[in-house]
Amino acid sequence: xxxxxxxxxxxxxxxxxxxxxxxxxxxxxxxxxxxxxxxxxxxxxxxxxxxxxxxxxxxxxxxxxxxxxxxxxxxxxxxxxxxxxxxxxxxxxxxxxxxxxxxxxxxxxxxxxxxxxxxxxxxxxxxxxxxxxxxxxxxxxxxxxxxxxxxxxxxxxxxxxxxxxxxxxxxxxxxxxxxxxxxxxxxxxxxxxxxxxxxxxxxxxxxxxxxxxxxxxxxxxxxxxxxxxxxxxxxxxxxxxxxxxxxxxxxxxxxxxxx
Amino acid sequence: xxxxxxxxxxxxxxxxxxxxxxxxxxxxxxxxxxxxxxxxxxxxxxxxxxxxxxxxxxxxxxxxxxxxxxxxxxxxxxxxxxxxxxxxxxxxxxxxxxxxxxxxxxxxxxxxxxxxxxxxxxxxxxxxxxxxxxxxxxxxxxxxxxxxxxxxxxxxxxxxxxxxxxxxxxxxxxxxxxxxxxxxxxxxxxxxxxxxxxxxxxxxxxxxxxxxxxxxxxxxxxxxxxxxxxxxxxxxxxxxxxxxxxxxxxxxxxxxxxxxxxxxxxxx
Amino acid sequence: xxxxxxxxxxxxxxxxxxxxxxxxxxxxxxxxxxxxxxxxxxxxxxxxxxxxxxxxxxxxxxxxxxxxxxxxxxxxxxxxxxxxxxxxxxxxxxxxxxxxxxxxxxxxxxxxxxxxxxxxxxxxxxxxxxxxxxxxxxxxxxxxxxxxxxxxxxxxxxxxxxxxxxxxxxxxxxxxxxxxxxxxxxxxxxxxxxxxxxxxxxxxxxxxxxxxxxxxxxxxxxxxxxxxxxxxxxxxxxxxxxxxxxxxxxxxxxxxxxxxxxxxxxxxxxxxxxxxxxxxxxxxx
Numbered sequence: 001x002x003x004x005x006x007x008x009x010x011x012x013x014x015x016x017x018x019x020x021x022x023x024x025x026x027x028x029x030x031x032x033x034x035x036x037x038x039x040x041x042x043x044x045x046x047x048x049x050x051x052x053x054x055x056x057x058x059x060x061x062x063x064x065x066x067x068x069x070x071x072x073x074x075x076x077x078x079x080x081x082x083x084x085x086x087x088x089x090x091x092x093x094x095x096x097x098x099x100x101x102x103x104x105x106x107x108x109x110x111x112x113x114x115x116x117x118x119x120x121x122x123x124x125x126x127x128x129x130x131x132x133x134x135x136x137x138x139x140x141x142x143x144x145x146x147x148x149x150x151x152x153x154x155x156x157x158x159x160x161x162x163x164x165x166x167x168x169x170x171x172x173x174x175x176x177x178x179x180x181x182x183x184x185x186x187x188x189x190x191x192x193x194x195x196x197x198x199x200x201x202x203x204x205x206x207x208x209x210x211x212x213x214x215x216x217x218x219x220x221x222x223x224x225x226x227x228x229x230x231x232x233x234x235x236x237x238x239x240x241x242x243x244x245x246x247x248x249x250x251x252x253x254x255x256x257x258x259x
Numbered sequence: 260x261x262x263x264x265x266x267x268x269x270x271x272x273x274x275x276x277x278x279x280x281x282x283x284x285x286x287x288x289x290x291x292x293x294x295x296x297x298x299x300x301x302x303x304x305x306x307x308x309x310x311x312x313x314x315x316x317x318x319x320x321x322x323x324x325x326x327x328x329x330x331x332x333x334x335x336x337x338x339x340x341x342x343x344x345x346x347x348x349x350x351x352x353x354x355x356x357x358x359x360x361x362x363x364x365x366x367x368x369x370x371x372x373x374x375x376x377x378x379x380x381x382x383x384x385x386x387x388x389x390x391x392x393x394x395x396x397x398x399x400x401x402x403x404x405x406x407x408x409x410x411x412x413x414x415x416x417x418x419x420x421x422x423x424x425x426x427x428x429x430x431x432x433x434x435x436x437x438x439x440x441x442x443x444x445x446x447x448x449x450x451x452x453x454x455x456x457x458x459x460x461x462x463x464x465x466x467x468x469x470x471x472x473x474x475x476x477x478x479x480x481x482x483x484x485x486x487x488x489x490x491x492x493x494x495x496x497x498x499x500x501x502x503x504x505x506x507x508x509x510x511x512x513x514x515x516x517x518x519x520x521x522x523x524x525x526x527x
Numbered sequence: 528x529x530x531x532x533x534x535x536x537x538x539x540x541x542x543x544x545x546x547x548x549x550x551x552x553x554x555x556x557x558x559x560x561x562x563x564x565x566x567x568x569x570x571x572x573x574x575x576x577x578x579x580x581x582x583x584x585x586x587x588x589x590x591x592x593x594x595x596x597x598x599x600x601x602x603x604x605x606x607x608x609x610x611x612x613x614x615x616x617x618x619x620x621x622x623x624x625x626x627x628x629x630x631x632x633x634x635x636x637x638x639x640x641x642x643x644x645x646x647x648x649x650x651x652x653x654x655x656x657x658x659x660x661x662x663x664x665x666x667x668x669x670x671x672x673x674x675x676x677x678x679x680x681x682x683x684x685x686x687x688x689x690x691x692x693x694x695x696x697x698x699x700x701x702x703x704x705x706x707x708x709x710x711x712x713x714x715x716x717x718x719x720x721x722x723x724x725x726x727x728x729x730x731x732x733x734x735x736x737x738x739x740x741x742x743x744x745x746x747x748x749x750x751x752x753x754x755x756x757x758x759x760x761x762x763x764x765x766x767x768x769x770x771x772x773x774x775x776x777x778x779x780x781x782x783x784x785x786x787x788x789x790x791x792x793x794x795x796x797x798x799x800x801x802x803x804x805x806x807x808x809x810x811x812x
Contacts, residue, residue: 008362013370032385093285100503104465105476105495108483112305112491147622154590155636155691156612165639169626188375192465195380217381226381234374241373254626254671 034223042224043231051212052232059194059208060236062118063186066125071182074133075175081134082141082171083163095134103128103189107196121193121208128189132181140174141167176248183240191233209233307489316493325497332474333501336463339395343402343455348448351410355444356436361411368407376401376462384470394466394474401462402455409451413444449513456509460502475501535604536565537732538589538695542598545584557757558584561598564751564760569730571721573747575737577793581758582736583699589734590616590697602695612642615693619700621680623672629683630668633658636691658690661720678709682716689720696721698735702742714745715773723771740789744782745772752789754796762792 017036024035046052081088103124110120144167152162194210198218213229216222290309297306319325354361376397387393417440425435467476475498482490545559559581566572574582587593588600591610600607602614615636623632634655637643643651659668662682672680681701688696702710722730737743743750744766752762766785768776776782 008359009366012363013366016367034382089281090285093282094289097286097289097499100499100506101495102461102464102498102502104461104468105479105498107468108479108491109488109495112483112488145622147618147620148624150590150592150610151616151618151622151624151687152635152639153592153610154612154614154616154697155687156610156640156642157636158639161639165635166624169624172626188377191375192377192380195377196465196469213378213381217384221385223382223385226385230374230378230382233378234370234372237373237375252626254673 032221032223034227038224039227039231042222043228046225046228052209052228055207055209055212055229056232056236059190059210062121062208063125063183063190066122066190067129067183067186069122070126070128070130070186071133071179074130074178075137078134078137078175079141079163079168079171082138083167088138095131099131099135101127103185104192104196107193110193111197116197120197121190124189124193125186129182129186132185133175133178136178136181137171137175140171140178143174144170172252173248176244176252180241180244180248183244184237187233187237187240304486304488307492311489312492312496315487315489316496319490319493325494328473328475328478328494329497329501332463332467332476335391335394335467335474336398336459336505339398340402340455340459342395342399343459344406344452346399347403347406347451347455348410351407351448352414352436352441354407355411355414356440368404372404372408376458377465380466380469387470389470389472391471393470394463394476397462397466398459402459405451405455405458406448407451409447409454410444413447413451414440416447417443446513446517449509449517453506453509453513456505457502460498460505464498537568537570537602538564538566538734539601539604540564540585540588540598541601543585543588543595543600544597545581545588545593546596559588559595560757560759562758562760564763566732566734568732569727570749571730571733571735571747572749572751573735573737573743574751574753575740575743575789575793576753576758577755577796578738579758580753580755580796582753584758585753586616586697586699586734586736589695590614592616612636612640612691613694614697615688615691615695616697616699617681617684617688617701619703621672621677621684623680623683623687625672628669628671629664629675629686630655630659632672632683633686633690635687640691642691642693655690658686661689662686663716676709677705678713681705681713685717685720694731696731696733698733700736700738703737703739710742714742718746718770718772740786740793741777741782743789744768744785745776750785750789752792754793761796764789 021036024033024038027033027035043052077091081091106127107120107124110123114120114123148166148170149162152166157165190208191210191213194208195214198211198214209229209232213226216225216229293306293309297303297308300306303311316325350364354364379397379400380393383393383396387396421439421443422435425439430438463474464476464479467474468480471477475494479491479494479498482488482494540562543559543562544557547556547558548554549556562585564585574585576582584593588595589602589607591607591614594608607614624635627635634651637646637651637654646654656668659665662685664679664682664686667675667679672683675683684701702713705713721733735743735746747766750764750766751760752764753759754761764785768779768781
């Protein structure tokens with residue numbers, strides 16, 4: 001059945017692409033509007049020159065660093081808050097009052113405190129990644145079946161060992177939902193942070209794919225290159241999510257029901 | 260966990276009171292820590308005292324300046340949110356009900372979806388320039404996907420038995436769509452609405468910060484350039500409060516419209 | 528009530544009362560009303576009763592997962608204050624660790640708990656392998672719980688319990704979620720694992736919860752009948768059927784008579800509970 005259906009999948013994307021190209025050809029030669037073939041040429045150029053891969057790597061490095069910082073704090077704090085009620089009761093109000101703060105809104109403060117370089121961008125990423133991680137870790141720990149904890153207790157296993165051998169693995173699927181949400185948000189925030197740093201930082205040259213896009217817009221008006229960057233940003237987002245899914249399957253072969 | 264179960268929670272009202280108290284206590288502790296750090300930093304441009312933020316917040320509200328910023332942002336938000344719902348829900352229904360529609364549209368959706376709204380900002384800056392159109396475009400784009408995908412998934416997840424039950428009562432297809440499939444998809448559509456609301460707020464701030472001459476997002480950046488840090492933080496507080504209230508409102512709506520649904524859904 | 532006294536009881540409930548506070552309203556519900564009970568070493572004791580009679584609460588208190596509001600629960604004369612490896616439990620919903628294979632589940636108590644202390648890895652593996660064989664799960668060691676049928680999952684739960692070598696085996700409606708055929712097979716196998724055909728002195732103490740009367744009669748030496756609202760022990764009956772028990776046991780007139788007697792006790796209780804339901808509220812089962 002899928003073999004009969006597959007041609008349909010290509011109708012609209014290809015049709016739009018052709019229309020876009022035809023529309024581009026009716027424009028005057030000096031027009032800056034992006035056209036598929038020009039975008040392709042520009043993609044080849046950006047990849048071959050190594051500029052796009054470098055920028056992507058820089059952005060990814062920042063995401064990784066910010067995520068690592070936020071993730072490890074959120075994991076430890078989340079486990080404690082989920083397992084020990086007094087910890088949760090005291091910390092929950094603070095977390096809940098910071099949660100609605102949009103990460104991008106903190107960018108001006110981050111620039112003020114940390115300048116226009118990598119630290120500010122990492123700060124935004126870490127802030128963005130922290131909340132989905134901690135919320136899902138707490139939910140995961142609280143959602144652990146009581147029976148499993150009891151089963152370990154009746155086998156005589158001590159409390160802290162239970163936290164490690166029962167609660168953590170049982171909460172892992174939920175923690176992973178947090179990881180995936182956090183990575184998606186982190187990747188989105190890094191683009192925003194780099195864009196804004198590029199536009200408001202007065203050309204500090206902080207690098208990253210977001211800044212690269214802004215430079216193409218503001219200084220060169222290379223719209224083809226901007227479209228290349230957009231596609232690259234989308235592809236990286238997809239790759240991150242698929243990589244995490246793969247990791248999840250590899251780490252949790254038992255968790256059929258969570259997929 | 261096992262211990263908490265035996266501790267015997269106190270009755271309802273008492274519990275609520277103690278939560279409020281705990282909340283205030285935690286926030287007070289936070290304010291004191293903030294204040295001490297600010298004293299230690301000793302530079303009110305970098306970190307002002309919480310009291311001066313509160314004062315500026317009061318002044319911004321009293322002078323009506325905050326109202327102007329907030330009104331502009333909320334108006335943009337409401338317009339784009341409505342646009343996203345008007346496009347996303349019907350498209351989602353279409354794709355959920357008819358396989359050919361989803362075969363056609365799904366590839367385009369899947370190609371566009373990973374490209375975050377924020378990545379559209381440079382191109383949109385070129386197309387629309389700095390003004391109202393840019394944030395409206397970005398927010399609509401961002402809010403569109405949660406509406407569309409959740410509507411589609413909700414319609415597809417309709418219990419086949421319910422549809423068959425309706426069919427055995429001799430009901431025609433239109434009525435089934437209207438009275439069986441849409442109501443059964445409603446909880447998920449509303450979950451989509453909430454996710455869309457959160458995403459819309461986030462991108463509103465980003466879009467206004469970079470590409471709008473007014474609004475709350477613009478205001479934070481404007482005051483930063485004037486080095487009025489207390490006002491920057493005051494605007495951030497208002498943005499967060501409005502974001503929180505929007506989510507509360509949508510949650511309330513969700514509970515009002517679908518009281519039979521228990522799932523409140525994940526909050527990204 | 529029968530109260531034989533050789534060598535001192537294994538388990539003892541002394542004036543045990545258990546109440547719960549309902550979270551929202553703050554009302555108090557009595558789950559177990561003053562229960563006295565002694566359980567001998569090597570005895571197979573079953574508690575039956577309608578849902579809400581507090582039989583699971585009693586088992587949880589024996590396990591140490593819950594503590595009595597009044598009175599004491601003791602093992603070998605020492606008051607039970609929390610869960611411990613001497614009192615292992617099998618759960619109705621299996622409570623297997625989904626991220627561990629059958630082998631790892633059975634190994635869990637020995638690996639992380641006190642009863643595996645002093646065992647070398649090889650000894651531990653051997654003991655686990657023996658228990659997996661004992662319950663008939665040989666060949667499924669590397670499977671995850673979600674790949675097993677309900678009956679196989681409960682075999683795994685029993686192996687996990689037996690591997691840890693507890694003194695007392697607590698079983699909370701272990702076969703309630705299984706189909707009728709699987710149930711009958713597992714009942715016979717449980718008796719075999721318990722050591723029905725072997726030396727009486729080597730048998731462990733079993734406390735078994737069920738709502739199925741035939742199961743209670745088939746398995747046990749004594750049956751405790753409980754009533755609901757509030758949960759109370761109303762009768763303790765000696766079964767007295769010869770062991771080993773087989774299919775033929777189920778057709779014996781004593782078996783039928785005893786089952787009928789227990790049903791009469793519970794049926795009366797169900798009627799009484801129905802008429803009192805308006806005022807009593809609900810106790811937890």
